[in-house]
Amino acid sequence: MTHECRKLEETFLHAYVDGEFSPEENAEVKLHLDECPVCTQAVRLHRSYKAAMLRANAVAPHPFYDGVREQIAGESSPGRWARTFQRPSAIAVAAACVGAAAWFLAGGLSRPLFARHSLVDDGIAIHKLALPLDFPATDPRSAQQWLESKLDFGVRLPRFSQGPRLQGVRLSSVHERRAALVTYSLPQSDGRRVSLLIVDDPEPQLAGDARRVADREVWLSRAKGFNVASWRNNEIVYSLITDLDEKDVLALVQSAEMR
Amino acid sequence: MLDFKHTDRTRREFESLSLDHLDALYSAGLRLTKNERDAEDLVQDTFLRAFRFFDKFERGTNMKAWLFKILTNTFINKYRRRVKERTVVEGAAREAGNERFVTREPTETSADPEQYFFDKLLSDDVIRSIDQLPIDFRLVVILADLQEFSYKEIAEILDCPVGTVMSRLYRGRKLLQKNLLGYAVESGVLHGRQAMELSVEVEVEEAEVLELKRRA
Numbered sequence: 195m196t197h198e199c200r201k202l203e204e205t206f207l208h209a210y211v212d213g214e215f216s217p218e219e220n221a222e223v224k225l226h227l228d229e230c231p232v233c234t235q236a237v238r239l240h241r242s243y244k245a246a247m248l249r250a251n252a253v254a255p256h257p258f259y260d261g262v263r264e265q266i267a268g269e270s271s272p273g274r275w276a277r278t279f280q281r282p283s284a285i286a287v288a289a290a291c292v293g294a295a296a297w298f299l300a301g302g303l304s305r306p307l308f309a310r311h312s313l314v315d316d317g318i319a320i321h322k323l324a325l326p327l328d329f330p331a332t333d334p335r336s337a338q339q340w341l342e343s344k345l346d347f348g349v350r351l352p353r354f355s356q357g358p359r360l361q362g363v364r365l366s367s368v369h370e371r372r373a374a375l376v377t378y379s380l381p382q383s384d385g386r387r388v389s390l391l392i393v394d395d396p397e398p399q400l401a402g403d404a405r406r407v408a409d410r411e412v413w414l415s416r417a418k419g420f421n422v423a424s425w426r427n428n429e430i431v432y433s434l435i436t437d438l439d440e441k442d443v444l445a446l447v448q449s450a451e452m453r
Numbered sequence: 454m455l456d457f458k459h460t461d462r463t464r465r466e467f468e469s470l471s472l473d474h475l476d477a478l479y480s481a482g483l484r485l486t487k488n489e490r491d492a493e494d495l496v497q498d499t500f501l502r503a504f505r506f507f508d509k510f511e512r513g514t515n516m517k518a519w520l521f522k523i524l525t526n527t528f529i530n531k532y533r534r535r536v537k538e539r540t541v542v543e544g545a546a547r548e549a550g551n552e553r554f555v556t557r558e559p560t561e562t563s564a565d566p567e568q569y570f571f572d573k574l575l576s577d578d579v580i581r582s583i584d585q586l587p588i589d590f591r592l593v594v595i596l597a598d599l600q601e602f603s604y605k606e607i608a609e610i611l612d613c614p615v616g617t618v619m620s621r622l623y624r625g626r627k628l629l630q631k632n633l634l635g636y637a638v639e640s641g642v643l644h645g646r647q648a649m650e651l652s653v654e655v656e657v658e659e660a661e662v663l664e665l666k667r668r669a
Contacts, residue, residue, distance in 0.1 A: 205619065245571065266467065
């Protein structure tokens with residue numbers, strides 16, 4: 195039997211049964227249904243079709259439900275970490291982190307968060323190695339241009355009004371993230387080296403004691419005979435690493451212009 | 454950097470929002486892949502992806518629709534090719550079934566053949582009929598009739614205009630009902646002549662179906 199009513203199309207009636215209309219529109223359709231056996235039949239047929247379809251729905255087997263839960267539990271956290279930890283090399287790094295964390299916890303909880311300090315520790319380790327420069331430069335502008343072509347994040351080399359002299363830059367990595375190590379020498383301190391580690395670190399908390407220097411929040415921490423001063427500029431973390439004492443480090447930070 | 458408390462809380466939130474939809478996703482996955490093993494893989498993939506991208510989910514919006522968008526995308530990208538090979542074989546078997554229906558002798562007629570038609574149907578026949586649909590029709594029919602999504606939600610899930618959803622749904626349903634008639638006769642729910650009378654109603658534009666089958 196074809197749909198012979200000239201007033202309402204069959205698709206229109208389907209949409210009505212599918213619940214696509216407003217209460218007012220539904221009332222209008224009902225008025226028509228009261229006087230049209232063709233449309234009434236079409237509506238009834240469509241309702242019984244839909245009921246038959248719903249009966250065909252399957253239910254997931256119970257062990258599968260548990261399997262999905264276990265799999266989610268096996269994932270670390272959504273987003274960046276979950277993707278990182280799929281790589282075998284990252285699993286090794288993670289295992290090392292867990293081991294180090296266990297050691298740290300055994301040594302007491304004088305520091306609030308192990309992971310934060312590893313950025314400081316890594317920075318110091320890289321600074322101490324004094325590896326050769328990838329791009330020797332004394333002009334901050336050319337060093338910045340070179341870095342911009344190598345890094346996947348925006349970087350801004352600070353200008354020091356006096357003191358540190360730029361030696362050059364080296365590409366590095368911290369926790370599998372690309373980083374830049376900028377090396378300076380201090381003429382007034384027998385050419386002592388100062389490193390600036392620049393890393394795109396999305397973690398909200400920086401390590402150390404908070405200070406306010408030249409309108410910037412600066413975090414100071416000390417480890418292995420080095421002072422590290424960190425600040426954030428456009429989501430990028432800048433860490434100055436030296437063996438100068440705290441007062442001189444803060445003076446350096448004060449003279450750094452992030453333009 | 455690894456904040457385990459945060460991870461735990463996020464996971465609990467994800468589970469509380471998503472696991473209620475597991476049956477629905479599995480049921481849809483079963484009709485998309487047509488077998489339990491692939492359905493389980495597909496749904497598991499869907500949950501993993503959803504969990505990984507949970508930070509992209511806007512809290513307070515439709516979680517079920519969001520999960521189904523991931524399910525359909527995952528299916529289209531990953532499983533469609535795998536399942537297609539089997540469909541070719543099943544399609545050939547189905548043609549034979551149709552022939553049997555056409556040549557069968559009508560035995561009895563009833564005054565109102567369609568009145569109880571869908572009520573009497575076996576779920577197995579409904580399932581077989583869904584499985585016969587070309588994928589573009591099958592997707593909208595699953596979303597509308599098994600999962601009861603609105604036209605607008607389906608348009609968002611499949612990333613296409615509402616008009617396309619409506620036309621595919623109409624044609625998909627007609628085609629499915631045509632398949633159902635054939636199976637109903639085979640399983641004895643309906644007699645030949647009743648089916649013939651009903652079949653006029655479920656006419657489908659064959660050319661269009663063939664075109665879609667070619668593209669699938």
